[in-house]
Amino acid sequence: MTEFTAALATFAAGPVSTTTQARIITSLSVLDWIAVGRAGAAEPVSTLVRDMVLAEGGNTQAHLFGGGAAPLRGAALVNGTVSHALDYDDTHFAHIGHPSVAILPAALAVSEWDDRILVDMLESALVGMETSIRVGLWLGRGHYQAGFHQTATAGAFGAAVSVGRLLGFDTGQMRSVLGLTATRAAGLKAQFGTMGKPYNAGLAASAGVEAALLVHGGFQANADALEGSSGFAATHHGAAYQSALDGLGDEWLFETVSHKFHACCHGLHAALEAARELDIAEPEVAEIKIKTHPRWMSVCNQLSPTTGLGAKFSYRTVIAMQAMGYDTAVPGSYTDKVCADPRIKSLRDRITVEADESLSETQAHLSLLRRDGIRLDATHDLLTPMSISDREDRVRAKAAKLIGADDSDAIWSMLRTGGRALDLANCVAG
Amino acid sequence: MTEFTAALATFAAGPVSTTTQARIITSLSVLDWIAVGRAGAAEPVSTLVRDMVLAEGGNTQAHLFGGGAAPLRGAALVNGTVSHALDYDDTHFAHIGHPSVAILPAALAVSEWDDRILVDMLESALVGMETSIRVGLWLGRGHYQAGFHQTATAGAFGAAVSVGRLLGFDTGQMRSVLGLTATRAAGLKAQFGTMGKPYNAGLAASAGVEAALLVHGGFQANADALEGSSGFAATHHGAAYQSALDGLGDEWLFETVSHKFHACCHGLHAALEAARELDIAEPEVAEIKIKTHPRWMSVCNQLSPTTGLGAKFSYRTVIAMQAMGYDTAVPGSYTDKVCADPRIKSLRDRITVEADESLSETQAHLSLLRRDGIRLDATHDLLTPMSISDREDRVRAKAAKLIGADDSDAIWSMLRTGGRALDLANCVAG
Numbered sequence A, B: 001m002t003e004f005t006a007a008l009a010t011f012a013a014g015p016v017s018t019t020t021q022a023r024i025i026t027s028l029s030v031l032d033w034i035a036v037g038r039a040g041a042a043e044p045v046s047t048l049v050r051d052m053v054l055a056e057g058g059n060t061q062a063h064l065f066g067g068g069a070a071p072l073r074g075a076a077l078v079n080g081t082v083s084h085a086l087d088y089d090d091t092h093f094a095h096i097g098h099p100s101v102a103i104l105p106a107a108l109a110v111s112e113w114d115d116r117i118l119v120d121m122l123e124s125a126l127v128g129m130e131t132s133i134r135v136g137l138w139l140g141r142g143h144y145q146a147g148f149h150q151t152a153t154a155g156a157f158g159a160a161v162s163v164g165r166l167l168g169f170d171t172g173q174m175r176s177v178l179g180l181t182a183t184r185a186a187g188l189k190a191q192f193g194t195m196g197k198p199y200n201a202g203l204a205a206s207a208g209v210e211a212a213l214l215v216h217g218g219f220q221a222n223a224d225a226l227e228g229s230s231g232f233a234a235t236h237h238g239a240a241y242q243s244a245l246d247g248l249g250d251e252w253l254f255e256t257v258s259h260k261f262h263a264c265c266h267g268l269h270a271a272l273e274a275a276r277e278l279d280i281a282e283p284e285v286a287e288i289k290i291k292t293h294p295r296w297m298s299v300c301n302q303l304s305p306t307t308g309l310g311a312k313f314s315y316r317t318v319i320a321m322q323a324m325g326y327d328t329a330v331p332g333s334y335t336d337k338v339c340a341d342p343r344i345k346s347l348r349d350r351i352t353v354e355a356d357e358s359l360s361e362t363q364a365h366l367s368l369l370r371r372d373g374i375r376l377d378a379t380h381d382l383l384t385p386m387s388i389s390d391r392e393d394r395v396r397a398k399a400a401k402l403i404g405a406d407d408s409d410a411i412w413s414m415l416r417t418g419g420r421a422l423d424l425a426n427c428v429a430g
Helices: A003-013 A020-039 A044-055 A072-084 A099-113 A118-139 A141-146 A150-166 A171-182 A196-217 A266-278 A294-298 A315-323 A336-340 A342-348 A388-403 A405-417 A421-425 B003-013 B020-039 B044-055 B072-083 B099-113 B118-139 B141-146 B150-166 B171-182 B196-217 B266-278 B294-298 B315-323 B336-340 B342-348 B388-403 B405-417 B421-425
Strands: A285-292 A351-355 A363-370 A375-381 B285-292 B351-355 B363-370 B375-381
Touching: A003 A118, A003 A150, A003 A171, A020 A072, A020 A099, A020 A118, A020 A388, A020 A405, A044 A072, A044 A196, A044 B196, A072 A099, A072 A196, A099 A118, A099 A150, A099 A196, A099 A421, A118 A141, A118 A150, A118 A405, A118 A421, A141 A150, A150 A171, A150 A196, A171 A196, A171 B196, A196 B044, A196 B171, A266 A285, A266 A294, A266 A315, A266 A363, A266 A375, A285 A294, A285 A315, A294 A351, A315 A336, A315 A342, A315 A351, A336 A342, A388 A405, A405 A421, B003 B118, B003 B150, B003 B171, B020 B072, B020 B099, B020 B118, B020 B388, B020 B405, B044 B072, B044 B196, B072 B099, B072 B196, B099 B118, B099 B150, B099 B196, B099 B421, B118 B141, B118 B150, B118 B405, B118 B421, B141 B150, B150 B171, B150 B196, B171 B196, B266 B285, B266 B294, B266 B315, B266 B363, B266 B375, B285 B294, B285 B315, B294 B351, B315 B336, B315 B342, B315 B351, B336 B342, B388 B405, B405 B421
Parallel strands: A285 A351, B285 B351
Antiparallel strands: A285 A363, A363 A375, B285 B363, B363 B375
């Protein structure tokens, strides 16, 4: 009955054998997370949640994006919310969620407060993110389709485990913290498109911290509340796929996390990557045909948006922007002004978008007809493994754009050479 | 689609016409809540959650059961948890939950902090509790049967509305706060029998405070997230019975709240009340036959428990205790020693319990055969309306037993004559 909880708890409380790949990608996710958090620190939702937490006062246990510090639970709430405010953080397609924004705020806050070394923080974060992916897989797509925001629900379990590991939990405590988290993991997709979406990530991080602190103090919860006939999966449309445990401890599903390299809807990324492969430049374009999975047609195919926000959900606009030399990695590139630019509008009119059932959700196909009559085609799949060096180059380039090359390089160097979590935490304020 | 949310928001934001009955019962619930909160302040779960919140430091915005003060969110978490620790607070059978423990911690904390008069606090609490009952009815028994703890889920909406009313929300803000609460209302029955049950109440109170503070600050949420195809009811096995709105604004369902007069499982109360009507005294008992609804047979029919906790779930033991003159209203009456008392054991052996399909869950039948050969029968239904004066007598007597007559009288006088919420809040520390 409680096999899944037991397996997760054993994994999370025991020694783990990480891979170089997993360690580097974890560090890249931390860099990426700090960059998008700092870039999103002035968003309205960020300011609102931070102001609420700062108004409470309290011990300055952990730094906040945007400045200031707060007790652990408050810091996790703020940093989870802020880092998801731009929706520019990493994504794991099997988890169906964003691992970093739920787990890293919890792991970093507790590591800073407990003055841990970065190696410990990174390992606990990796274990927490792997846990969130496994829980997400276990709950399955039905949980997501029913209306739950896996980032928040599965994420809360990952955050709890990550903090539990930092606090030295044994297997029994790990079971307890998973069970306790089951009574409060929450988050609805109904909030997508509102401030509620990033807030869900903050809730997950904060819930994980709170549950772990309580279990650390001796809280006795039903350790089996994740499973069973009235457990989290049963009550929340979760399938409880036991295959979610396959390879646990040997294989790090976290290694297949995707980083976002464009500050727009994820449905547009495969097309932007295909366009990048073709290295399209506007003067040569006679026409561009984009093919994409049918699901995206209702999500991000605004034909002629007039606002920066609309541009982030428009194939024709983002491909035109890229061909015109706009940097789609920079959130500030998406403006009302761009939408009104006559050259963008003219190019946009040469671009068509159609659904193609043969493509997966992570694939897109671009067909470029050049003015010289040559046709070039490219298909990109976001699931195509990226070499570790390519990934490093691109994440570091993205971070450099968001927070400056000096800060990006300094953070990367810190992550690769080790040191105290406190020093890293000092970097979140910007 | 969002008719329910709109109706609740209109009710909660507008002027309300309360009845004398509703006002007195609200005050009785506040007295009852303070008494059970103070009596439960040293329970292990109470200490744990309070210690966690106090360790955060922060502005002393609201008093805590057990002493100290904390920021609003933390105070609501602590006081919700502590006041439900003994499971001795009020119950509303239609809500399928405990209204006071989710709403009063939120309403009192914010009223204290904002230095409001008690009349305002009591009205906002009543509106919040009525809202939680309506949401509970709207979600329906299926939500509870699926595994959700309505005290926590429906309660969070009531807490949010109560705080929103204190903060002067208009209808639009009320809609927003209901929508925002939908993304985080949570709580599983799987935690019953563990510290997680009272914690669920604290979560509800704290979630309501947080959602209301954020909406007060300008947070934009999906205001329709309670309803709709991916809203709270749809995702949480809620039936969305529109009849839950019947009489809203004219009729206060809160008036039918039940107060607990015995510090044991609610399934035992009807039998204890029937025994009280028969005024059973041990020497005259030849035998007692108890009939109860079948559902209670697996809940609270431990035949010969050996621990105080077991006694709280044992028809035979509590009826024997009452007949022997033990005060079943006092938590300290239920001890291991009582279970080992030869006179209790002897009397217990003269008591039988059987299921009777013809009784409702709130009914019990007692048949007493006296040694003189006379048989006396009594049936009690917890839903039988109690006169307001009887209810006042019994709640005040209970409170006097838990916190002493002087404090109970002083709090009651304060509640009936008005004054500042701050003065009432000073009473929670004990």
